[in-house]
Structures are given as structure tokens and as C-alpha cells.
Amino acid sequence: EQWFFRITDYADQLLDFSGIEWPDRIVTMQRNWIGRSEGVEIAFGLDVPGVEQKELRVFTTRPDTVFGVTFMVLAPEHPLIPLITTPDRRAEVETYVEQARRQTEIERLSTEREKTGVFTGACCHNLLSGEDVPIWIADYALLWYATGAVMGVPAHDQRDFEFAQQFGIPVRVVIAPPDWHGEPLEQAYLDPGVMVNSAQFDGLPNDEGKEGIADYVESKGWGQRTVSYRIRDWLISRQRYWGTPIPIIHCHKCGTVPVPEDQLPVLLPEDAEFKPTGESPLAGHEGFVHADCPRCDGPARRETDTMDTFMDSNWYFIRYLSPQYDAAPVDPQRAGKWLPVDQYTGGAEHAVMHLLYARFFWKLARDLGIVQGDEPFLRLFNQGQILGPDGQRMSKSRGNVVAPDEYVGRYGADTFRCYLMFIGPWDEGGPFGIEGIAGIWRWLNRLWGLVLSEPTFGHAPAEAVRHLRRLTHQTVRKATNDMERFHFNTLLAALMELTNGLIRRRDAGPVDRDAWNEAIQSLLLMLAPVAPHISEELWARTGRPYSVHTQPWPAWDPDLAREDEITLVVQVNGKLRDRIQAPADIDEGRARELALASPRVQKFIDQKRVQRVIYVPGKLVNVVVR
Numbered sequence: 001e002q003w004f005f006r007i008t009d010y011a012d013q014l015l016d017f018s019g020i021e022w023p024d025r026i027v028t029m030q031r032n033w034i035g036r037s038e039g040v041e042i043a044f045g046l047d048v049p050g051v052e053q054k055e056l057r058v059f060t061t062r063p064d065t066v067f068g069v070t071f072m073v074l075a076p077e078h079p080l081i082p083l084i085t086t087p088d089r090r091a092e093v094e095t096y097v098e099q100a101r102r103q104t105e106i107e108r109l110s111t112e113r114e115k116t117g118v119f120t121g122a123c124c125h126n127l128l129s130g131e132d133v134p135i136w137i138a139d140y141a142l143l144w145y146a147t148g149a150v151m152g153v154p155a156h157d158q159r160d161f162e163f164a165q166q167f168g169i170p171v172r173v174v175i176a177p178p179d180w181h182g183e184p185l186e187q188a189y190l191d192p193g194v195m196v197n198s199a200q201f202d203g204l205p206n207d208e209g210k211e212g213i214a215d216y217v218e219s220k221g222w223g224q225r226t227v228s229y230r231i232r233d234w235l236i237s238r239q240r241y242w243g244t245p246i247p248i249i250h251c252h253k254c255g256t257v258p259v260p261e262d263q264l265p266v267l268l269p270e271d272a273e274f275k276p277t278g279e280s281p282l283a284g285h286e287g288f289v290h291a292d293c294p295r296c297d298g299p300a301r302r303e304t305d306t307m308d309t310f311m312d313s314n315w316y317f318i319r320y321l322s323p324q325y326d327a328a329p330v331d332p333q334r335a336g337k338w339l340p341v342d343q344y345t346g347g348a349e350h351a352v353m354h355l356l357y358a359r360f361f362w363k364l365a366r367d368l369g370i371v372q373g374d375e376p377f378l379r380l381f382n383q384g385q386i387l388g389p390d391g392q393r394m395s396k397s398r399g400n401v402v403a404p405d406e407y408v409g410r411y412g413a414d415t416f417r418c419y420l421m422f423i424g425p426w427d428e429g430g431p432f433g434i435e436g437i438a439g440i441w442r443w444l445n446r447l448w449g450l451v452l453s454e455p456t457f458g459h460a461p462a463e464a465v466r467h468l469r470r471l472t473h474q475t476v477r478k479a480t481n482d483m484e485r486f487h488f489n490t491l492l493a494a495l496m497e498l499t500n501g502l503i504r505r506r507d508a509g510p511v512d513r514d515a516w517n518e519a520i521q522s523l524l525l526m527l528a529p530v531a532p533h534i535s536e537e538l539w540a541r542t543g544r545p546y547s548v549h550t551q552p553w554p555a556w557d558p559d560l561a562r563e564d565e566i567t568l569v570v571q572v573n574g575k576l577r578d579r580i581q582a583p584a585d586i587d588e589g590r591a592r593e594l595a596l597a598s599p600r601v602q603k604f605i606d607q608k609r610v611q612r613v614i615y616v617p618g619k620l621v622n623v624v625v626r
């Protein structure tokens, strides 16, 4: 007896990703995991002497192929098998069932390997075609999916096709490929076509046939349209000590009784003994197992299974908000302030377990009034992975683990931290190499000197002041965008450019005090998240109030960040033909490109050959044609 959560009740809700911004591949993985398919459940007649069950139901997304069924497959665990197998087949069938039991689901579903199966000796009856259909068992059918029975349509399903080839089962085409004249198929035909060999449905395009057959099956009472899911209910029972005890008491009079709320939580005993009995240590712990029935007070037995630890990762972020709060799972005020999670970063390996269970559990908590909103994690980013220098995942056994301690010792934690951010896009990761770390170290040293050595303050030309402020505000704009998108490597590049720009400005002569202080302050604020120690130290040494880490992120002014623009006059053979707005620092190559791309100028160049282009910097482009 095991415990499940009925996650299948939430399958459709879990397929709605409209409220969240997640990577496409994670959404796709969850969608496939849930595996919703619309189809028809169709009954096949069953007439085996001594067997009570008179029909066998199969789920199919392709009712249009039902006239092409030439065999039926049951999952090896299907309860009908022992009942319908004929005596001459029994030994072979039992051997096969035993083998299948020892394989993993992944092995069973692999499309690569050769198909295996055995005939049970029994048949079922295709009610639409009136034919008898042999019943096989094969491990590619899974008991838990839909009905555990699969109709075999080799002409229109590749897996069925391979199975039929393997065992000499007929292949009957019921959807004609274009230009098909009855020749045998080389492989299953999966595309649309016109229905053939399908009685009154012949001649219909198969998508119409799909609906027609579904209607027909429903009108005859042989089945109905239905939705099937790949996802199963979540088995949470674990036979181990470490886990949250499942709060249930088994009473032989009252059955399964939930532990009353005032007796929660059920705590693990601290004196459990770990013996190699194959059973959970809880099952052998008398004090834990014996309990009074909460309902009749009689002697009862406590459930000894513990919960899957994914139960805990489901909602830790909810509980963390108020871990001391006793009245409910979370303090509603804190929940209202903090939840849902705005930004979640985590590995893609959690795509279909933790991240799906957490969404399910959140919806459950929402329905219980514990949290508000439909989704726990509004935005999800997957980080890349830093690999060993050999490009392989770091592991002790490969001997390619890079321990940060050595570099932290030599260069400091901030340098190492910045270096990790700088070596590649955060969401891609890549092999670890140490070549660039000295460059980061030199940059932080330059920055240190820059902030602590005061420049000569004085009257600076207006253009120099404007230039300095533009550099500051452009950097804040870029760093803000990069930070929001987790583009840490380009954020660092922007901070390096700002550092170098400020050094050049300082060395060029007197600087404006306000513009300079604004630049240094912004630099330190942007540095704070990436180099937290150095930035705090510099913040303090320049007399700013503790702490840099409690300051708001700097703002940028679009007007100050805007590039200066100039008007370029464009002539063709000395005659004014256009005026173009261009950045003040435009170079000759770009100015020529802009001039030649102008439609008005194009009109005058027409078929003529451009002989040369004269550029007067910042003023004029003259295109000479003949």
C-alpha cells in the first residue's frame, strides 16, 4: 500500500504556461512529460471462454486507422494476460513477462532496439471491420499509459510496422500515400491521405475520417472521445528513514486515519537503528510504529513510509519566508509581500521533477488559500555549467575538478567571482581556463587606484563634461539591461570600458567635480553586486555611508546617455541631394555607407558608376558619379 498525490487532476492547469516566462526547452519538456493527447477509446470485442470481461478497450489518437488494425498489443503486466493466454502459449508468455519485468521503462521505450513480443493465442474482435485480431504482448506497451493496450496499425505507425515485420504480421494500408497503387510499404506512412480499405469511410481525407469514425464509434456505443495523459499520479511513498513521515495511522477498526492537526508534525525518532534488513528503520522502531487510533483510541499502527524528498523542495521557498510561524505554513503577510518568486535560477536537470512538482504543489496551496496566484516562479533562467579544463563535467573520478580556493587565495574572492562571470555567457557555461584571470585582477587594481586617487578638479570644457556624463549614463543603461538579462560577462566588459574611459579623462586634464563624483559613485554601485568586497571597501574609503549594498541601483537619464548628432549634407556631383542625421563621432566608412544607402541619393546615382566619394568630416559627403 503506497501513497500518491493526484497530480493528474492538475494536468490541464499544468499545461498552461501563459503566466510565466520560462526557457522554451523547459516548457517543452514539461509539456511532453504531461503528454496530453486527444483521441478515442475504442472497444474491441473479447470472447474467451471462462473470461468474464467481454471487451478490450484501447486508446488511440488515430481512429482513422482502425480498419488497419492487424494485431493488438497488451503490456506484459496487463491483468488479462493470465486469463486469456492459451495453454500451448503459457510457458512462452510467462517467460516473456518475467523478462520484461526486469527492464527499465527507458529500455522498453527505446526506439533503437529490435522489437520483441509473444502471441497469447487469443484474439479480440474489431467491431468496425468485423475481423478477428490476434492479441500479442510486447514490452513497448506500458500498463500505466491509457488502458495498457495498444492497437497495432503497422501501415501507419513505425513502431507497429517494425513489430509486424519482425513477426510476419500483415500490413494493411488504410490511408493511401499519394500515387500509391497497392504496393507494399517500405515503412509506415504517417502523412495525411485518402482513406482506403475502410468500408463506408473510403475516399474521405483522413482528418475527416478521424472525426467520422469517432462519431460512428460513439453512436454505436463502442467507445468515446477522450483525453489521455502520459503523466501518472505522483507516488510519494518511500521506504526509508530520511524523509517527512506520512501522517497516517492504520487502525484495524477505522481504516486509514489522518493524524489530527494538533499532533502534527510527526517527527522522526532520533534513536532509529539502521540494520541491513531491507526495511525502513522506522518499521522496526516499536515506539514509532505503535500509536493510538485518533478516532477510536484503540491500538493502531503508524505509517512507516516517508515522503519523497521532492515534497520538501516543493515549497521550501514558501516556508523560508516565515520559518518560525506556527499558525500556518506561511505568514500570509510575508507571503503577500514576497510571493510569487520573481526570478528563479536553476539547472535544466530539474525540468520535469522539481519544477513540475513545485508548480503542482503551488496550485494545490493556492486552492487551499495558502498562497495567491497561479504560478510559483514567474521567470526561470537556467545557468550553464562551468566544465573542467578538458571540457568534461567536473568530477573527482575524472580528476578535472578545479578548486577555487587556490585562486581565491592568490587573487582574492572578488577577482575569482568576476572571472567566473566574465569567462562566458552565464546561461552557457563552458570549460574552465585560467588564462584571463590576471586580466581581471589588473582591472580591479586599476579601478582601485582610479577611485582612490583624486583627479585634478577644475574648470573643464563643456564638451568634456558632457562626454563624461554621457559615458556614465550610457554605462548605467547598458549595465542595467545586462543585469536584468543575466548577461554578466558583457556587464563586466562595460564596467571595464568605464574604468578605462575615466582613466583617460583623468589623465587629459582638469575634470568637473560633480560629473566625476557621479561617475565614481555609479561605478561603485554597479560594481557592488559583482565585486562585493572591493566595492564596499572603496565605498567606505571615499567617505560614503555604510553600506554600498543597501544603496539603490543607479539610474540613467536618456537625455544624458544620448549620442550627439550631426547633420551630414550629401551631394551627388556637387549638388545637394539629402541631409542625414548621424552620430557625432561617425567615421568616414560609416558616413559613406549612410550616404550611398539614402534612397534620394540612390535615385541620382541610378545606373551610373560611382567614381569616388569625398568626405569632409562631420559635414559633408560628396558622391562623384559619371
Ligand SMILES: [Zn+2]
Pocket (backbone or CB within 6 Å): 251, 252, 253, 254, 255, 293, 294, 295, 296, 297, 298, 300
Ligand atoms: Zn480506530
